[in-house]
Amino acid sequence: MFEEIYSPVQKIDAAPFSNLFVKRDDLIDPYISGNKWRKLKYILQKAKASSKTHLVTFGGAYSNHLVATAAAAARSGFKATAFVRGEEVKNEMLLICSLYGMELIFVDRERYKNKAELYADYFGSNSAAYFINEGGASAEAVMGCSEIITELTATYDHIFVAAGTGTTAAGLSKGIEEQGLKTKLHVVPVLKGGSFIADEISLYTEISNHLILHTDYHFGGYAKTTPELLAFIKRFTRETGILIDPVYTAKMFYSIFDLCAQNQIHSTDRILAIHTGGLLGLLGMKEKF
Structure with a gap:
């Protein structure tokens, strides 16, 4: 991968x-720059081994992690969605995410705090979805x-x-x-x-x-x-x-x-x-x- x-x-x-x-x-x-490459390396391997096809993650409007996840998903055959913190905006980073095929869901800052709840509300019944924490934080990373x-x-x-x-x-x-x-x-x-x-x-x-x-x-x-x-x-x-x-x-x-x-x-x-x-x-x- x-x-x-x-x-x-x-x-x-x-x-x-x-x-x-x-x-x-x-x-x-x-x-997929620097430590983002390293963090995603084993996360994507685990997602693939778990037969997941849809990466779901979190970040701010200028998040390098979102860009990296979008690019990695596109190159590796995954669908990708990101919950973006704050009001809906357009910028260069999110443009790159969108071009790589990532769906962007903007959520207010208060609701964004509970990522597990957000994920459950949108993707709790989606067996193909795979949760990736903000910044990729995980044992795999x-x-x-x-x-x-x-x-x-x-x-x-x-x-x-x-x-x-x-x-x-x-x-x-x-x-x-x-x-x-x-x-x-x-x-x-x-x-x-x-x-x-x-x-x-x-x-x-x-x-x-x-x-x-x-x-x-x-x-x-x-x-x-x-x-x-x-x-x-x-x-x-x-x-x-x-x-x-x-x-x-x-x-x-x-x-x-x-x-x-x-x-x-x-x-x-x-x-x-x-x-x-x-x-x-x-x-x-x-x-x-």
Whole structure:
């Protein structure tokens, strides 16, 4: 179903670092991008093994997960439906979803909170339907994300990743534990009050002392930005040639530079940043630039 992967590790020249590397999951696919590819890999295998033909999932109007699910469904022979949070809108992301054949059902924010009830109301009697949680959060997604660690051919002092639901971080944590590595895993929640990410990770793997949460790099909350963050994106992209987005990866990369400035990590440490893709999220921020 997903047979080929292209996710090289690239060393980048960025002062003051001498050993800063990026795992380029953003290059895996333009639409089933980065960690979304990894999350969906085993979810779709399970759906197929269960003889399901209709994927049903959830997300906001600018959700990379919805685009990825729509593209993956079309390529793999599944029908797809998404419950979209909020009032009915049209944008570039939802256009791509629709072109891939995904049906969109807009629901108000209050009703959206109870996803299990929504699914039951619309698809409870549909034996072909398969529930995929928002962002793909599941044990299957964690297993897919853990493979990031097994693909690495070198070891690192630190691995950094941005976190929304915590699923990718859980996979990385699980992979580090299974490989017996001494690497520190730095998780950068992109939402306010991101300490809950530790609880989400603990649902899938034991929390160990290699995990470090940095909860002060949300820049106001999910999908929020500041002039400082936007300036960082422009400078980083211009100097490295690597595109990053304001919602996830920019906040992670910013944290690396800031933590080095605070001497919490050192410029000579071997550091790997996981580029989780999601660059289409820039479309929802275009007026900010």
